[in-house]
Structures are given as structure tokens and as C-alpha cells.
Amino acid sequence: MPLVPSAPEANPFYVRLMKLADGFRKLNVRANADTPKDAAQAVKFGAEGIGLFRTEHMFYGEGSEEPLFLLRKMIMSQGETERRKALDELFPHVKADVKATLDVMDGRPVTIRLLDPPLHEFVPHDREKLAHLADELGVKPGALRKRVEALRENNPMLGHRGVRLGITYPEITEMQIRAILEAAAELLRSGKKVQPEVMIPITSTATELAHQKVIFDRIRDEVRSRFKLSELPCLFGTMIEIPRAALRAGDIAADAEFFSFGTNDLTQMTFGFSRDDIGGFLPDYLRGGILSADPFQTIDRDGVGELIALGIARGRATRANLKVGICGEHGGEPESVMFCHGVGMDYVSCSPFRVPIARLAAAHAALQEG
Numbered sequence: 001m002p003l004v005p006s007a008p009e010a011n012p013f014y015v016r017l018m019k020l021a022d023g024f025r026k027l028n029v030r031a032n033a034d035t036p037k038d039a040a041q042a043v044k045f046g047a048e049g050i051g052l053f054r055t056e057h058m059f060y061g062e063g064s065e066e067p068l069f070l071l072r073k074m075i076m077s078q079g080e081t082e083r084r085k086a087l088d089e090l091f092p093h094v095k096a097d098v099k100a101t102l103d104v105m106d107g108r109p110v111t112i113r114l115l116d117p118p119l120h121e122f123v124p125h126d127r128e129k130l131a132h133l134a135d136e137l138g139v140k141p142g143a144l145r146k147r148v149e150a151l152r153e154n155n156p157m158l159g160h161r162g163v164r165l166g167i168t169y170p171e172i173t174e175m176q177i178r179a180i181l182e183a184a185a186e187l188l189r190s191g192k193k194v195q196p197e198v199m200i201p202i203t204s205t206a207t208e209l210a211h212q213k214v215i216f217d218r219i220r221d222e223v224r225s226r227f228k229l230s231e232l233p234c235l236f237g238t239m240i241e242i243p244r245a246a247l248r249a250g251d252i253a254a255d256a257e258f259f260s261f262g263t264n265d266l267t268q269m270t271f272g273f274s275r276d277d278i279g280g281f282l283p284d285y286l287r288g289g290i291l292s293a294d295p296f297q298t299i300d301r302d303g304v305g306e307l308i309a310l311g312i313a314r315g316r317a318t319r320a321n322l323k324v325g326i327c328g329e330h331g332g333e334p335e336s337v338m339f340c341h342g343v344g345m346d347y348v349s350c351s352p353f354r355v356p357i358a359r360l361a362a363a364h365a366a367l368q369e370g
């Protein structure tokens, strides 16, 4: 039968099947989406929210020139005053980006993750591009090269990224939280519904999260009173993607209202397998029966799974109503969705096109349970 290139909701069989599945499943299904377009696509596929909005997306691809330039300006700033000036210029772009997606999601939850990659990733490295940036920033190419060099790390995936940036430069966290909360406040004031959730990446200690929570509380109070709102609903939570965070989930839940398991990094750090380089040996592992499946595709229940189950139990022992989800690639893979159901997650989040698969798998999991 030929493929039908129509909108899924135009197929009555698909609609009936999905409705049936939705009647059984207990897990909520969200999507990982970084643009209003992807968010709208995800809603069409039945996503009930966004489980991962990666803020850095605005610095890649179409329309990213200006925000990327401002980000680079911020990265190359020397000292807090200069950095704050660059952040002020970047602020309206971040706010507009978040606001457009919150608007499309029309009151459904949207988990917005603060900047995750190392800053070094955003600066140009070839001579010509560096010279161009230096020219635009009004500094000598040699001086700029030195600043870029100073950011270089031997192991950037384990380096200065995620929450660690927010600890070194609290003003980066502050700008992002202000952008999210102002976007939400403006929509609320115009009669719209919003459910933003601020998510801190790469947390490994409760003290990191507590540090960021102080900033969140302060900015929320400021924005709420400036917009004269009696309430400014926004959850504060963290990704759990480092084994230590899963082990210390009990402490971390003191400040986190939700956990989202980042199983891409959690798998990488639990096995010690680089997620970008596993192709070099995985075929041998699969052929030789060392592993039964690619752990970046299907959750490794025995190891990574144990950390997840432990993290949920410890987190909920501290905060009984802790909301728990997953936003790694596994969130759209049927076997892994079944696992997520079994350990009592509230939702899975996956790429928009996998949302229907996750809805079906969640229903199968509920039915299998009896």
C-alpha cells in the first residue's frame, strides 16, 4: 500500500486506534520540541505538553544569526558588567522564542531547559570566521583567539556546561529565568493559559540546585510584582542525567518539583560509553552477545534502569508529589516506554514523530499490567 502523505488526524482508523489506546494508558506523553512549528506538529500527534525545550536551538539554523552573534558577544565578554550588557541584548530573543512556544502549547506544560552545551561550542574556530567575529566585536583577532583558547576543554561533555555555567555566571541563569517568566506573565496578562517549567541541566549535587533555586525564587517574586500578578505558576525542577544525581535524588528533591531523566547522558555516564563514539565497538558487542541491544536506543534496565528506579523512590520519599518523566531518546522507544510505566513515571517525552508510538506503547504497558 502506498504511503499516505496526509495529516494523521485525517485518517479515521488512526484516530480510532489512538483514542482506544488513550483510554488505557496511564503515562502522559509529551514531545521534545524547540520551535513553535515543532510544538504545533507535536500537538497534532497528540502530545500533551513539551517535556524538553532545548533553549540552545535558537542559536542553530534558520534565523539564528542575530541571537548567535549576541550569544558570542556574551561569551567573549570580559567581566560581569560587560557580560550583563550582552545578556540584556540577548534577553528579548530568548523571551520571544519561549513566548511563541508557550503560546502554541495553549496551557499545556512546557519544560524549558536552561543552556546546556559548553560555551566553547558556540564560538567559531577557523581563522576567517574568528577574524570576522573580532571585527564585529571591535577587538583584535589575537585577543579574541586567546579568549577562545581559554574556553577550550579536553573533555567538554564532562566540562563547563549545564548548571556549572549557571554557578560560574549566575547572570546567565538570571537572564533565562527572567525571559521565561516574563514571557509567561505577558501571556497570562493577555488572558492566555501557560504552564512553564524551568529545568536545570547536568545537576549532580543538591547544592547546585539550591544555588539556582535562590535565583529562580528572586526573579519570580520580581516578575510577579512588576506584572501585578497574584500568581505566576511555574515549576522548578532538574534533569537527572548523572549517576550521582540519581543516587542523591532524596536531597535533590528538596528543591526540585520535578525530575526529568536525561537518559542519553545517564546512559553515557553510567556505562562510560561516549554517546557519539559507540559506533566503533557496538557492532562487536551486539554480535558477540556482550550487549543484547544498543543502550542508547533501549533502556538498559539492569544498570541505568536501577538508577532510575532508585532515583524515583528516593525523590518521592522526600517529595511525595514529585512529577517524574523522561526526555532522553528512550522516551519514544516501546520497550523503554514500558519500563517507564513500570517504574511509575508520570510522563514520557520524545520527538514529535514518535508521539503516536509512545501513546500505543503506554497503552500496551497498562494492559499488560492487567
Ligand code: PEP
Pocket (backbone or CB within 6 Å): 052, 054, 116, 241, 261, 262, 263, 264, 265, 266, 327, 328, 329
Ligand atoms: C539527555 O541527556 O538525555 C538529554 C535529553 O539531553 P541532551 O540529549 O540534550 O544531552
Ligand code: MG
Pocket (backbone or CB within 6 Å): 241, 262, 264, 265
Ligand atoms: Mg543531556
